[in-house]
Amino acid sequence: MPRPVPLRRLLLALLLACAVLAGTTACGGDDKDSGASSSASPTGTSSAEAQKWAKTRFVANAGLAAGATYQWIVKPYRAGKFKKGADGRTFALVKAGLAGGFAYNRLKAATENAKGDPLLSKAVAPLTAGIASLKGLGTKLRKGEAGAGDIGMFEDVISGIKDAGKSAGAEVKDKVPSTSQLGG
Known part of the structure; x- marks a missing residue:
């Protein structure tokens, strides 16, 4: 009498078969999509559309940097949370450190986004050193x-980014990221 194949092996074999046949009509593929390649790049993107998306991404990244800076660095600093002996100082400092790293990362991304728009790139270029x-x-x-x-340096850079965006028609508004976005 043949020994039954364990369910795990059957599921693994089915999963591997689906992975090999991905993109075809087998394993749940859709007939109407079978001719389309999943790795195809978008075509027909105009220069104006690319610039629009560059501004949109710039606004999103700069807004997240501004929101994180204000919420977890500037506001707690002004409230005295960073002073020795303050209640919740350690937690405030850790969040501020995470927010600082996050804001730096988003500002770098925003400057990269700005390169996609000639007017925005000229406005942001002087801020790269800051x-x-x-x-x-x-x-x-x-x-x-x-x-x-x-703290003032963070505020100055954020103000400069906001002014540069506004002058290029890409107004930046603070968007406070969730703590999970900060990594904490």
Whole structure:
């Protein structure tokens, strides 16, 4: 009498078969999509459309950086949460450090996005040195070593990005990211 094949092996074989046949009508593929390639790149994207998306991505990334900076760096600093002996200081510093790293990352992404629009790239170009100067501030905040000048630097860079966006027709508004987006 033949030994029955364990259910796990059957499921694994079926899964592998589906993976090999992905994109065809087998294993749940749709007949009407069988001629389309899943890796096809979009065609017909005009220069104006590409510029629009560059501005949209710039606004989204800069808005997240601005929101994180205000919510977890500027606001707690002004409330005295970073001072020695303050209630919740350690937690506030950790969140500020994460927000600083996140804001730096989003600002770098925003400057890359700005390169897709000629007007926006010219407006943002003078701010790249300021953004680069923020690189180590996340760690400095986390360790509790940041002072008023460091907080002011974040505020200045964010203000500059907002002004550059506004001058190029891409107004940036603060968007507070969730704590899971910060990595905490």
